[in-house]
Structures are given as structure tokens and as C-alpha cells.
Amino acid sequence: MLERRKFFKTAGMAAAGVIASRHPLAAQIATRSAPDDDTNLHYVSDSIEAQLSASAPAFLSLNIDGLGKGRRGANLLEPLGPMSGYVASSSRSGSTLRVEYRSNLAGAHTRPMWTVECSGNKIVLSSEWNADVEPAPFSFQFNLNQAHSTVLALFRHDSLLALPALVHVPGQGSMRLTANVPSLGLTYDSNRSDETAVLTIPGATFAFQRVAYTLEATAIYPNLPGIGGDARFDPFRRGWLDVLQLNPTLHALANNTASDSCAFCYYEYADIAALSPPLVEGLTALAIVRQTLDRMLAGGAAYGMPAVPDHPTATSDTYPSMVIAAANCVRNGGSDEWLMANYEGIRGWTESMLASDSNGNGLIKYCVSGDSGIWPDGDPPFRPSNWWDTIGFGYEDAYGNALAYRALRNMAMMAKRAGKSDDSTRYLAAAQKLREAYFKCFFDPDTGVMGGWRSQDGQLHDFYFLFVSGIAIHYGLIEKTQANSIMDKLLAKMRDVGYTNFHLGLPGNLITVALPDCVDKRGKGRFGCGVRPDNSDGFQNYENGGATGAFAFFTLAALYDLNRKEEADKILFAMLDEYGKNGFSQRAPDGLSTDWRRWDGTPKGYEGLLTDDYYAMLAVPLRQSEIAWESSYRPATNLT
Numbered sequence: 001m002l003e004r005r006k007f008f009k010t011a012g013m014a015a016a017g018v019i020a021s022r023h024p025l026a027a028q029i030a031t032r033s034a035p036d037d038d039t040n041l042h043y044v045s046d047s048i049e050a051q052l053s054a055s056a057p058a059f060l061s062l063n064i065d066g067l068g069k070g071r072r073g074a075n076l077l078e079p080l081g082p083m084s085g086y087v088a089s090s091s092r093s094g095s096t097l098r099v100e101y102r103s104n105l106a107g108a109h110t111r112p113m114w115t116v117e118c119s120g121n122k123i124v125l126s127s128e129w130n131a132d133v134e135p136a137p138f139s140f141q142f143n144l145n146q147a148h149s150t151v152l153a154l155f156r157h158d159s160l161l162a163l164p165a166l167v168h169v170p171g172q173g174s175m176r177l178t179a180n181v182p183s184l185g186l187t188y189d190s191n192r193s194d195e196t197a198v199l200t201i202p203g204a205t206f207a208f209q210r211v212a213y214t215l216e217a218t219a220i221y222p223n224l225p226g227i228g229g230d231a232r233f234d235p236f237r238r239g240w241l242d243v244l245q246l247n248p249t250l251h252a253l254a255n256n257t258a259s260d261s262c263a264f265c266y267y268e269y270a271d272i273a274a275l276s277p278p279l280v281e282g283l284t285a286l287a288i289v290r291q292t293l294d295r296m297l298a299g300g301a302a303y304g305m306p307a308v309p310d311h312p313t314a315t316s317d318t319y320p321s322m323v324i325a326a327a328n329c330v331r332n333g334g335s336d337e338w339l340m341a342n343y344e345g346i347r348g349w350t351e352s353m354l355a356s357d358s359n360g361n362g363l364i365k366y367c368v369s370g371d372s373g374i375w376p377d378g379d380p381p382f383r384p385s386n387w388w389d390t391i392g393f394g395y396e397d398a399y400g401n402a403l404a405y406r407a408l409r410n411m412a413m414m415a416k417r418a419g420k421s422d423d424s425t426r427y428l429a430a431a432q433k434l435r436e437a438y439f440k441c442f443f444d445p446d447t448g449v450m451g452g453w454r455s456q457d458g459q460l461h462d463f464y465f466l467f468v469s470g471i472a473i474h475y476g477l478i479e480k481t482q483a484n485s486i487m488d489k490l491l492a493k494m495r496d497v498g499y500t501n502f503h504l505g506l507p508g509n510l511i512t513v514a515l516p517d518c519v520d521k522r523g524k525g526r527f528g529c530g531v532r533p534d535n536s537d538g539f540q541n542y543e544n545g546g547a548t549g550a551f552a553f554f555t556l557a558a559l560y561d562l563n564r565k566e567e568a569d570k571i572l573f574a575m576l577d578e579y580g581k582n583g584f585s586q587r588a589p590d591g592l593s594t595d596w597r598r599w600d601g602t603p604k605g606y607e608g609l610l611t612d613d614y615y616a617m618l619a620v621p622l623r624q625s626e627i628a629w630e631s632s633y634r635p636a637t638n639l640t
Contacts (some may be wrong), residue, residue, distance in 0.1 A: 038051075045070075047068045048121065050123070057101040058080060058139065063172060064217040065173060066174055067234060076149050078143035080139055085104055086101040095120065096118065097119070099116045110130070111130070114127050122217070124212060125212070127203035127204040129205060137200045138213075139200040140198065147171070147172065148609035149197065150167075151168075152168055153165035154291055155291065156185055160186060160188075162182075162185060163179050163182045163186065164177060164279075165177040166280055173238045175218070178214050184208070184211065188200070188248040191258060192258040195258060195608065197257050221237045221276075222240070227624060233576065234580060235576045236579070236617055238580075240617055241276065243268060243614040245259075245609070246288065247261060255612075256607055263303065263314075264304040265612060266325040267320070267328075270289045273289045274286060275618075286333040289325055290333065290338060293326055297346075304317070315384075316356075316385040316386055317387055317400045319349040320406065326414065327407075327410035330413075343420070347415075350407065353404055362436065369456035370385065370392055370394020370395040370397075370454075372514065373516040375392055379522055385453070387612075389520075392453075393453045394456070395454065396454040396455075398451060398472065399465075405438070405475055405477060435476075441454055443482075448486065448489040449489050450462075450465070461517055463514075464493050464509055466507065467506075467552075470551075470556075470557060471554040473487070473558035473561060474554055480562070487558060490555075497510050501601070503574040503577060503578040504548075504578070505575060505578075507548075509544065509545050512536060512539035515529065515535040518544065526542065527542045527544075546598065547597045549612070553615050556619035557618075565623070569623075584614070587608060591606075593609075596610075
């Protein structure tokens with residue numbers, strides 16, 4: 001890691017204007033200045049807007065529209081610092097802007113060290129070798145507070161990114177990155193403290209005396225009927241990949257480019273990746289998911305795993321999430337060879353999941369009881385059983401068990417493909433046993449909806465969790481008649497409490513979580529735990545009823561499954577409009593972000609961009625093509 005950071009620091013210095021040179025006058029470079037808004041270095045098309053530097057090979061600003069409709073978004077970049085050492089000359093031919101950068105040390109008639117050509121939806125960056133002055137790398141410093149850009153690619157053994165790659169910009173689209181010398185590696189790093197990420201591409205070398213990189217603006221999304229001419233779906237087409245953010249330090253998909261990797265989110269990434277066309281020739285989204293799983297199979301750690309200090313054991317949704325992600329790779333990625341090489345590791349996740357069933361009733365368990373009142377003041381020493389880690393889920397967790405049901409059926413499929421028929425039979429039987437126990441354990445006859453968890457003392461904890469009932473319906477754990485009744489009661493409760501701002505997403509729960517079931521008591525209500533006995537001052541803050549795009553998919557999916565299209569559309573199209581405004585990835589002046597909001601829109605998040613907010617994009621394929629969701633988790637008798 002230290003060596004990699006040392007290399008990155010050196011490359012970044014070169015990109016900032018220090019020319020790597022063997023010329024004796026390198027320290028005496030004379031530079032000229034030019035206005036940053038030099039119109040001769042400005043390019044605009046329906047797909048790209050760019051402003052180039054006059055003193056070094058770099059973009060001062062860049063934004064794209066992957067749909068080629070001329071929609072302008074935020075600048076992706078921030079300056080790398082004082083840049084100098086080059087003279088820029090520009091020319092135009094038709095719709096093409098050509099900018100050539102020559103070293104101040106070289107004559108005006110020498111070959112340019114970097115050439116930038118912008119035309120239509122493409123940017124071509126070309127570098128030529130100079131025996132006296134080595135070309136500096138070309139770097140992009142992404143400002144993640146302005147646009148949470150990420151680079152999707154596979155890491156090589158030397159920790160460089162392999163080509164081809166995809167630069168994705170949430171809300172704007174993507175840029176396919178290819179090169180005429182594909183063996184070259186890219187340096188990529190991110191910094192959480194200052195919300196930046198830097199992609200550095202090498203210039204020409206003695207071995208490769210001319211290198212050319214092409215950036216092609218595009219939008220990557222499933223080819224669905226009925227969306228091409230409907231502008232309401234433009235945010236879906238630009239933002240289908242928004243859920244995929246690669247953290248270069250961790251070599252894993254993560255909450256965002258500069259944030260944590262959470263193992264219990266991997267199934268979300270895989271579900272999107274499984275329906276995605278190739279990102280660029282030679283690179284699929286599932287290959288990036290598989291790279292993340294390989295890290296875990298090799299003993300890596302992620303949030304939700306027992307190696308993380310505040311999780312005594314893996315959370316109830318961690319192993320199911322990883323198994324589901326692996327099954328997506330196998331089912332949709334042509335990865336039978338990968339399955340055979342990793343079967344025992346994936347099976348180990350499944351066995352660990354099943355081993356938690358301490359009373360043999362078929363439901364997986366978490367080691368923390370989930371009893372009311374167990375959560376101490378301040379920063380909790382341990383966390384609950386699932387993704388919702390400020391609410392006291394524990395022991396028998398309805399969300400975690402729904403994922404486990406899908407995972408067990410997925411594991412049965414993988415066992416069959418691996419020629420392990422006994423395993424396949426065993427996992428199908430375990431799934432059926434879980435299904436038979438599920439409704440009896442988690443249905444609350446007092447409210448008519450599904451409770452969130454049953455704690456070890458036998459109490460059912462029910463705060464009208466929308467996502468819990470939604471996932472149970474969508475995964476086939478509830479019969480159609482009962483499912484409609486549950487959705488009737490949830491939507492009626494939503495009307496009663498006055499939640500209508502669907503552009504914000506949906507609350508996880510519709511009434512406040514009781515204070516004894518609140519986990520994180522820091523900040524006087526900041527994370528949903530207030531100081532009033534009824535916890536009314538904590539409600540709508542963060543995970544305690546805060547509005548978010550995260551897990552809204554399950555409510556949408558349940559409604560579409562039940563043919564309640566009109567009710568689902570009211571939520572979906574409001575959210576799509578908000579996606580089009582990048583409404584889930586903004587920061588307020590106080591630094592809080594819009595990945596979580598109070599019902600009046602007040603930001604209460606902190607990530608800046610939280611990938612889970614974009615999983616709801618999956619509702620569009622479900623709506624448009626009524627896709628046959630994988631039979632490995634949807635029983636044929638369900639919802640028919």
C-alpha cells in the first residue's frame with residue numbers, strides 16, 4: 001500500500017505541472033498564463049462540454065450528457081493545482097477542437113507531447129515520446145462533492161487499473177475509456193477527507209512512443225421496451241449504473257468511491273450488474289462484482305463482517321447478500337469455471353448462515369438479542385443485525401431472513417451446476433423450512449403488516465417497516481391475498497401519517513422507533529434516537545423514518561408484482577424526476593447530504609452519495625418488461 005501511494009503521489013506531481021525531464025534547464029522553465037475561460041480552448045457538443053488548460057495538458061472543467069441531448073450537469077473536476085510547463089495551441093475543423101501541448105523546453109515545430117481532440121461524443125488524448133522531455137501523465141481530479149464520479153474497471157496484480165475502463169458520472173452518463181496500447185495501466189485513488197478521486201493515465205514512453213486514449217460519452221442501461229421516446233425515463237437511462245461505485249483503495253464496490261465497502265450491499269450491485277449490457281468491449285459489470293467477491297473469498301473484510309470490531313458475528317444479511325451476488329455472477333456471467341474454483345468458499349458462507357439457527361425452527365439468527373433496552377448511551381459498542389444499523393434489529397430478523405430465503409435457493413442452483421446434487425437438495429429443503437416459518441414469526445396481527453424482528457425474548461418489533469413487507473412479498477414469502485391486504489394497510493398508514501413527498505423516496509418506517517429500540521444515541525436525535533420518552537424528536541432523522549431512495553425498490557416491486565401499477569407509478573416517477581436533478585447526492589451548507597432527508601426535505605445524510613439510493617432503478621425493468629425474476633427465489637405458485 002505504501003509503495004502504491006508513493007507511486008500515486010509522484011504521478012500526481014507530474015500531472016500538476018512538474019515535467020519529468022532529463023533536460024538541464026528543467027528547473028528554469030518559463031511559463032505563460034492564459035485565462036481559464038479561453039474560448040479557443042472551450043468545446044461544447046450535445047454530449048460534452050469541456051474547458052482545457054492553456055498551460056498544461058489538463059481539463060479545467062468537464063461534464064457530459066450520455067444521451068447526447070445537450071443537458072449540462074455539474075463540472076466533474078477540480079484543478080490539480082498550479083499547472084505550467086507547456087504551451088497550448090488550438091485549431092478547429094468543423095465540429096472538432098484540436099489542442100496541442102508542447103513543452104516550453106522544446107521548439108515550436110516539435111511534435112506535441114499531448115494532443116486533445118474533442119468531437120461529437122468523443123475525446124481523444126494522444127501522447128508522443130520526446131527523447132529530451134518525458135511527457136507528464138494526464139490526470140483527472142474528480143470533485144466528488146460536485147459529481148460523484150467513479151471509474152469501473154478491473155485491478156491488475158500491481159494495483160493499477162486495467163484497460164478498458166468506464167468513467168461513470170451519476171446523473172450524467174458514462175465515458176468508455178479505451179487505448180491503442182491496452183497493456184498500459186492506470187493509477188486511481190480516492191480521498192474521503194477531501195472528497196476527491198484522481199485517475200491518472202500515462203503518457204508515451206520509449207517502449208510505446210505514441211499512445212492514444214479515447215473517451216466516448218454514452219449511456220449504458222438495459223434495452224427495455226417503451227422507454228426510448230419517453231423523457232420520463234431519461235434519468236433511468238443516464239443513471240442506471242449509479243449504484244456501482246468502485247473504491248480504489250479497497251479494490252471493491254462500495255457505498256461510494258471514497259467510502260466503505262459493505263458486504264450486505266453486494267446483492268444490490270449484482271442485481272443491477274446482471275441486467276447491464278457490457279460496459280465496454282471486454283468489460284462487464286458482473287466482472288467488477290466478481291472482483292469484489294474474490295476479495296472476500298481471499299479473506300478480505302468489509303462492513304458487516306465479524307472482522308469489523310462492532311460486529312460480533314456477520315450480520316444476518318451479509319452472507320445472504322454475498323451468496324446472491326455470487327449466483328448472479330454464475331447465472332448471468334458465464335462463470336461456471338469461477339464457480340468450481342470458489343464453490344467451497346461460497347458454500348462456507350451458506351453454511352455459516354445456516355449454523356446461526358440455534359433453535360432449529362428454520363430461521364437464521366443474529367448473536368445480539370434485539371431485546372428492547374439493550375442499547376447503551378453514546379456510540380454503540382456493537383451494531384444490529386442488518387443494513388439498518390441504527391435500529392435495534394436482532395435475533396430473528398425479517399429482512400435478513402427474506403434475503404436468506406433467496407440465497408438458499410440461489411445456493412441450490414449453484415450446487416446443481418457444480419454437480420453437488422446432495423447439497424442442492426439440502427439447500428432447497430432449508431429454503432422451504434424457512435418459508436414455512438417466516439409468516440408465522442413475523443406477521444403482526446395487531447397491525448396487519450410484517451414486523452421488523454422478533455427478539456430473543458419473543459417480542460415482535462413492528463414500526464410499519466415498508467421495506468420488510470415489500471421484500472417478503474417480492475421474494476415470494478407471502479401469498480397474494482395476504483400480500484394485498486398488507487399493502488393496503490401500509491399505504492393507508494402512509495396516508496394517515498401524511499407522507500406524500502415521493503420524490504424524496506420512502507421512509508423505512510412510518511412511525512417512530514421506540515427509544516429502547518434505538519441504537520445510536522449520539523447527537524440528540526441526529527441518528528434517530530431523540531431524548532423525549534416517545535422519541536418523537538428522533539423521528540424522520542436518518543434511519544428512523546428518514547426519507548431515502550434506499551430500499552424503496554422493495555415497496556415498488558411489491559406493488560408491481562401485485563399489478564398495482566398506478567400506486568407504484570406515483571412513487572417511481574417522482575423518484576425518477578429527483579434522480580434527474582441529482583437530488584439524492586447533494587450537500588447542504590451544513591455539510592449534511594440528501595441521501596437521507598426529513599419529510600420536508602431537510603438533509604440528514606452524510607455519505608454525499610449512497611449507492612443504495614439507486615437500487616430503486618431496478619423497478620424500471622420490472623415495470624417495463626415484467627421480467628421473469630429468477631426462479632431461484634420466486635416460487636412458481638407465488639402471486640399467480
